Amino acid sequence: MPEAPMTIDPANWVCPLPLRETKRIMLGHGGGGVLSEELIENLFLPAFGSTGKPGRDSALLDVPAGRIAVTTDSYVVQPLFFPGGNIGDLAVNGTINDLACSGAVPIGLTAGFIVEEGLELVVLGAVAQTMGKAAAKAGVTIVTGDTKVVGKGSADQLFINTAGVGVVPPGVEIGPERARPGDHIIVSGNIGEHGVAIMSVREGIDFGTVVTTDSAPLHRLVAAMLAACAASGAPGAVHALRDPTRGGLVASVVEIAKAASVGVELDEATIPVPETVSSACSFLGLDPLQVANEGKIVAFVDPSQSATVLAAMRARPEGVNATIIGRVVAEHSGMAVTNTPFGTTRVIDRELGEQLPRIC
């Protein structure tokens, strides 16, 4: 991404209106009483820029007749703050991207916080402000929320769940089962940055250059891809989309291969792995193709339209490094292979568990 990493400085965060004499979260902040109300009114609502009605148990949204997409994700990343972002923008962008992978236009997010007693208010405040900024940048509103507090030692600082609702435009049919032999596989940019950014701070390893998370909302990129296909008379040309988060690129292509009962063949030399990611991964013994991303998308596209889609992606900052990395084949159904730079072929398969725990 061409933008500067988001500046996170909990030390400079000031609660817009003073909360009661406390600098830390207490059990009572989750009790549904006066402290809960103060937390909502003085911390969350100013951060989210909401003009909503906090007195409601649910938010009301207008929708056209048709299909909505609904998704949920919990975020438990440690540490909460890392180069280029924090758990807050991850929670906003990650759920937007899950909606985008169905071709949906996000219309609202919910935010559920589970907070450990004793967490400093400035930490929660900085995260909430980041969420509000990320949502505003993406043009999506955080429409409702919930806060629970658990005793000290019963959670690790802060967990966030975001659920999202989006409107799927008429005619959009995107799903993993729609990939078919011949499809070109496009990745929207450099891979492996988020996982390496987390690992570098968690392990205190200095890789020479700071690798920052690629966390970014991708719904506008997807909309541009769909618009380009529609304009060239092939509105259904984007068959499948996936954001390669946990499990990385490998998990995404294997899951689609299984869902569509097709094979996947990647050309390893064409996969954009930055030098910093590559050297960090070789140092840590990780496969960059299995490292998480939070601002990338993998697209399975009809080959007749892949040039059109690629051009539309490269015209946007989120997709400036988009490139074709492989194709769908009729052979080895449910499996993915790569053609290595050495002229050999290797099977790539998902990990049993994960290479890096708690990266999102």
Next chain:
Amino acid sequence: MPEAPMTIDPANWVCPLPLRETKRIMLGHGGGGVLSEELIENLFLPAFGSTGKPGRDSALLDVPAGRIAVTTDSYVVQPLFFPGGNIGDLAVNGTINDLACSGAVPIGLTAGFIVEEGLELVVLGAVAQTMGKAAAKAGVTIVTGDTKVVGKGSADQLFINTAGVGVVPPGVEIGPERARPGDHIIVSGNIGEHGVAIMSVREGIDFGTVVTTDSAPLHRLVAAMLAACAASGAPGAVHALRDPTRGGLVASVVEIAKAASVGVELDEATIPVPETVSSACSFLGLDPLQVANEGKIVAFVDPSQSATVLAAMRARPEGVNATIIGRVVAEHSGMAVTNTPFGTTRVIDRELGEQLPRIC
């Protein structure tokens, strides 16, 4: 509720298809790899009875043009199992009830699990099965989910977030700000049971009789109330609804009083507090009016329609003990008072925090 309490027996739970050789949750179950897939396919999908496509990042739902209601709640109750239910049916019913309080017809729930490494699979399986049964009983589908695993000691067994989406029928206008002087206040049944059920197991106190949670879905009760008003030519007669969970009856009426800038006056002798709840509360030093409920609703209704609404509520099992407990007044805006059985009046106000932490 006239029904027998739900039978929860993790010891008798059998995973529908055998998971890999493990009896406990491992970090890898949250990694997005093969173990995650096995957990979804062998534990969650059979429990939820889903016929959906687990390969998707989001679920698609059909909606008519108009308004949808969106809500979220996290559940962190301890212990996970208690008389009459567990965290699973609480998570399903609680979110359905938040939708019901907007007059919405629930169409889908999301389920986000945060699991502590080492949790026994039978515990997660029993909770998931309870969720599936509760959703089926309510006629609502769990449409998508997410599982994260955190290291041992980084969470307290299991937290669940459920978000919900519902369709608000045309013409339904329910909101806390709509309460107005003269409104009758109706409660749908006995109060205080859920909080006392939790406290009795948590503290190991024997109150003579087992008090079970009142956890129940209330969307059909609300639909019956709205239908009765519409049939008598007053479709907008239900002004405000609230499920008195954290903070109990007091928090609900005070929040509505504040939102609508009105006063609330309750007749304490008419509030249905079971003898078991009353004696447990006096033993524990709690105010039953502040104890959480998970299957009750408080309704603010135009006085000309309160008899109609009351009759509709009493015709359903969830509302058989419904009764009028007070009224809205123009005086003391934002405040609630009760007329005590001794002929005096006392102000009832929310706790700063809560009487009982982690009851939902």
